[in-house]
Amino acid sequence: MGITEAFRKVQSQIVHAAMNSGRNPAHIKLVAVTKTVNMPEIIEAIQAGALILGENRVQEAQKKVKSYELGLRSEKIEWHLIGNLQKNKAKTAVELFDLIHSVDSAGLAEEVDNHARKTGKKQRILVQVKLSDEATKHGITENNLMDLLTKIAKMDCLKMEGLMTMPPYFEDPEKTRPYFRKLKQLADKAIEKGFVLYELSMGMSNDFEVAIEEGATLVRVGTAIFGERD
Numbered sequence: 001m002g003i004t005e006a007f008r009k010v011q012s013q014i015v016h017a018a019m020n021s022g023r024n025p026a027h028i029k030l031v032a033v034t035k036t037v038n039m040p041e042i043i044e045a046i047q048a049g050a051l052i053l054g055e056n057r058v059q060e061a062q063k064k065v066k067s068y069e070l071g072l073r074s075e076k077i078e079w080h081l082i083g084n085l086q087k088n089k090a091k092t093a094v095e096l097f098d099l100i101h102s103v104d105s106a107g108l109a110e111e112v113d114n115h116a117r118k119t120g121k122k123q124r125i126l127v128q129v130k131l132s133d134e135a136t137k138h139g140i141t142e143n144n145l146m147d148l149l150t151k152i153a154k155m156d157c158l159k160m161e162g163l164m165t166m167p168p169y170f171e172d173p174e175k176t177r178p179y180f181r182k183l184k185q186l187a188d189k190a191i192e193k194g195f196v197l198y199e200l201s202m203g204m205s206n207d208f209e210v211a212i213e214e215g216a217t218l219v220r221v222g223t224a225i226f227g228e229r230d
């Protein structure tokens with residue numbers, strides 16, 4: 001299957017998953033995950049209708065954003081950082097990305113806030129939550145979430161839009177459902193406490209339909225659009 005066809009298939013799966021769970025498909029945005037994917041394939045996805053591209057490395061994204069801008073393409077694309085961000089890359093991240101999905105500490109939030117202030121930007125962010133105890137996963141723990149949200153709320157140049165999570169991988173997507181449900185519950189709890197958040201970034205190629213059933217507003221899909229990465 002080509003990229004165009006694969007992209008359209010994912011779009012229609014999103015619509016079906018939304019309708020099946022009584023949700024408005026317009027409330028779910030597809031982030032085409034383009035890490036390791038080359039520009040010609042990325043352009044094909046954009047031509048098929050991709051509006052948001054997700055990258056997990058700042059340097060790789062920098063090259064692509066430059067190349068995209070040099071191509072003087074007219075489509076307005078959003079670039080999202082979905083991977084872990086180190087403090088020393090915060091400046092470049094603020095320059096490149098419309099939305100950073102992976103803020104997971106007060107220190108990192110402050111760094112991003114500082115660079116956003118210098119640039120005169122209000123940086124849109126999500127807070128990444130770690131719901132499993134896998135050592136390899138980034139994210140703030142459930143116990144420290146409200147404290148981090150409170151600190152971020154005081155940072156003028158950040159616009160906190162919601163939460164993101166990356167559950168452990170399971171072959172059976174039903175096994176990820178409890179993680180998605182948990183993230184939604186945490187968001188609802190924060191909303192009850194007065195925080196404004198409306199985005200839930202959750203679900204990947206293997207489980208985005210389940211994530212949509214549990215309230216995802218941003219699904220991050222790579223393999224199902226571009227094929228297996230090397």
Ligand SMILES: *Cc1c(COP(=O)(O)O)cnc(C)c1O
Binds near residue numbers: 035056082083223
């Ligand atoms: C790679 C990646 C994805 C996409 O994974 P696929 O299984 O290829 O859809 C989503 N989110 C993050 C954070 C990733 O690093």
